Amino acid sequence: MNSFSYTRAGDVAGAVNEAATNRAAKFIAGGTNLIDLMKENVARPTRLIDITRLPLNRIENTHDGGLRLGALVTNADTAYNEQVEKRYPLLSRAILSGASPQLRNMATNGGNLLQRTRCYYFYDTATPCNKREPGAGCSAIEGFNRMHAVLGTSDKCIAVHPSDMCVALAALEAVVRVSGKSGDRTIPLADFHRLPGSTPDIDTNLGEDEIITAIDLPPKGFADHYAYLKVRDRKSYAFALVSVAAALETSGDTIKEARLVLGGVAHKPWRNTEAEALLNGKAATRVNFQVVAEAIMRDAKGFGHNTFKIELAKRAIVRALKHAAQMETRR
Amino acid sequence: MKNEPENRITLRVNGAEKQMNIAPWTTLLDALRDYLDLTGTKKGCDHGQCGACTVLVNGKRINSCLTLAIMKDGADVTTIEGLADGETLDPMQQAFIDNDAFQCGYCTPGQICSARGLINEGRATTADEIRELMSGNICRCGAYPNIVAAIQQAMQTIERSAKA
Numbered sequence: 214m215n216s217f218s219y220t221r222a223g224d225v226a227g228a229v230n231e232a233a234t235n236r237a238a239k240f241i242a243g244g245t246n247l248i249d250l251m252k253e254n255v256a257r258p259t260r261l262i263d264i265t266r267l268p269l270n271r272i273e274n275t276h277d278g279g280l281r282l283g284a285l286v287t288n289a290d291t292a293y294n295e296q297v298e299k300r301y302p303l304l305s306r307a308i309l310s311g312a313s314p315q316l317r318n319m320a321t322n323g324g325n326l327l328q329r330t331r332c333y334y335f336y337d338t339a340t341p342c343n344k345r346e347p348g349a350g351c352s353a354i355e356g357f358n359r360m361h362a363v364l365g366t367s368d369k370c371i372a373v374h375p376s377d378m379c380v381a382l383a384a385l386e387a388v389v390r391v392s393g394k395s396g397d398r399t400i401p402l403a404d405f406h407r408l409p410g411s412t413p414d415i416d417t418n419l420g421e422d423e424i425i426t427a428i429d430l431p432p433k434g435f436a437d438h439y440a441y442l443k444v445r446d447r448k449s450y451a452f453a454l455v456s457v458a459a460a461l462e463t464s465g466d467t468i469k470e471a472r473l474v475l476g477g478v479a480h481k482p483w484r485n486t487e488a489e490a491l492l493n494g495k496a497a498t499r500v501n502f503q504v505v506a507e508a509i510m511r512d513a514k515g516f517g518h519n520t521f522k523i524e525l526a527k528r529a530i531v532r533a534l535k536h537a538a539q540m541e542t543r544r
Numbered sequence: 545m546k547n548e549p550e551n552r553i554t555l556r557v558n559g560a561e562k563q564m565n566i567a568p569w570t571t572l573l574d575a576l577r578d579y580l581d582l583t584g585t586k587k588g589c590d591h592g593q594c595g596a597c598t599v600l601v602n603g604k605r606i607n608s609c610l611t612l613a614i615m616k617d618g619a620d621v622t623t624i625e626g627l628a629d630g631e632t633l634d635p636m637q638q639a640f641i642d643n644d645a646f647q648c649g650y651c652t653p654g655q656i657c658s659a660r661g662l663i664n665e666g667r668a669t670t671a672d673e674i675r676e677l678m679s680g681n682i683c684r685c686g687a688y689p690n691i692v693a694a695i696q697q698a699m700q701t702i703e704r705s706a707k708a
Contacts, residue, residue, distance in 0.1 A: 219551070219568035219614055241615070248571070248610045249591050261568065263615050289604075293667070313680025314665070315658065316592060318604045319611070449679035 214251045221263045225392050225424060231262045233394050233422035240264050240424060242285055243320040245312075246328040253336050255345055269323075269426055272296065278432035281390075284323030284425045288378065289314065291322055301430055303439040303460055307381035310443045313450050323425035326379060326389065326405060329416060330372035330480075331452055332361065343369045344413040351413075359518040360452065363526070364510075365479040370413030371516060373477055374406055375452050380476035381441060383484055384458040387430050393423035402428075406481030413480070435460035435472065440536035442529050443476075453477035455526045457533035461497070468492045473505065473534070478513075478526055485509045497538035499531060506530040553617040557582070558626025568614050573597045575613035576623060584624035584653045588682075595681035598654040598661070599623050605661025607680075624653035627660065635705070636660055639698035640691075647685035655681045659695045663702060671696065 222228035456476035588596030
């Protein structure tokens with residue numbers, strides 16, 4: 214780890230000012246990803262701004278009937294929050310399928326959004342990586358790419374976003390609240406993370422002086438028909454090969470609205486609203502689920518070791534939708 | 545903004561107040577081992593993957609290797625050295641002995657602190673739930689069946705003493 218100076222932010226404005234005056238500074242909260250990256254010499258901030266004592270650690274109701282998750286609430290406290298468990302069980306399930314209990318006790322909601330890819334070439338400073346060093350080249354495209362993306366890739370980067378929480382947040386159409394030098398603004402979760410394109414070094418659309426203050430969940434929680442299916446190499450404490458967040462609103466056997474987001478397959482939580490809409494007004498049958506799965510994966514492209522993910526994702530989509538649709542009979 | 549060039553911090557470790565001067569990049573794990581000579585907490589992978597460094601901070605289990613000590617200024621820390629009451633072992637320690645829940649013992653302090661955190665959280669009752677919620681602690685010797693048995697025993701002991 215490189216040496217750095219340390220300061221503790223007393224309020225959000227102070228934290229934003231610190232970040233704006235020193236571009237080599239970084240905010241730190243849970244630290245579970247940043248400290249790891251610093252130990253690997255991948256992240257080399259010259260100054261850390263400790264934001265853990267800012268008043269962003271509450272979960273509260275919003276005026277429109279939704280729920281506001283403070284940026285500094287831990288992943289564990291969010292997943293086990295009574296309101297989240299009752300109204301947004303999909304989010305609770307997704308969070309609890311990621312990391313370990315220790316890490317979930319440390320990691321914050323804001324940090325979960327900002328965690329970086331676990332592409333092993335990104336972590337290995339002895340290999341070229343466009344995300345770590347723009348222009349250096351990508352070692353994964355022709356390398357060992359079993360964990361890598363099959364959707365939305367570019368010729369510069371095929372890394373995936375590793376979060377489970379963000380997959381559920383995308384399905385719930387969460388909104389990220391941020392604060393910066395030029396004021397406060399909101400960013401829909403769908404627009405928060407970026408595809409790699411020609412700038413894989415930039416993961417998100419958060420400004421350099423901006424800080425996440427909260428994540429807002431809209432009122433609709435899909436608590437009756439949801440599923441989070443995570444397929445991985447071992448049963449627990451591993452990143453997804455493919456994950457699927459499925460949420461349905463039904464009327465009898467007919468689907469009124471479907472939300473479907475994939476994790477482990479792209480540089481951001483992957484949602485295809487056109488394909489989703491194929492389910493509107495349709496019966497919840499395997500055949501209809503298969504049509505959507507084919508539509509979502511139509512443009513998928515494998516890179517050898519990860520080509521299996523295309524078929525795996527289709528099957529995971531069908532299974533997750535089946536689980537979501539059948540929930541009432543299972544209960 | 546408060547700048548702290550001296551980096552003097554206070555931790556309450558196993559019930560005793562400890563002050564130390566540290567660099568900002570000193571992890572809680574290194575502070576415990578190198579500054580306070582509490583070497584019970586182990587450095588395994590040093591990347592938050594193995595759980596050998598698990599300690600309780602304000603009652604919650606965390607990976608001390610991914611925690612900067614300076615950020616925990618004022619916190620209450622419990623390590624494996626702080627669990628026993630004098631010569632009387634904590635029920636979790638006793639249960640690990642009774643169930644032969646280790647071989648080399650390197651992961652054991654982290655396993656026991658993690659299991660203590662698991663009981664504080666109150667989310668696990670079945671063996672399956674214990675296995676899932678102990679997934680952050682790796683045992684190279686593969687003592688998992690006995691670790692789960694030990695945790696089940698300790699849960700019963702602790703539950704009984706809470707009722708008494």
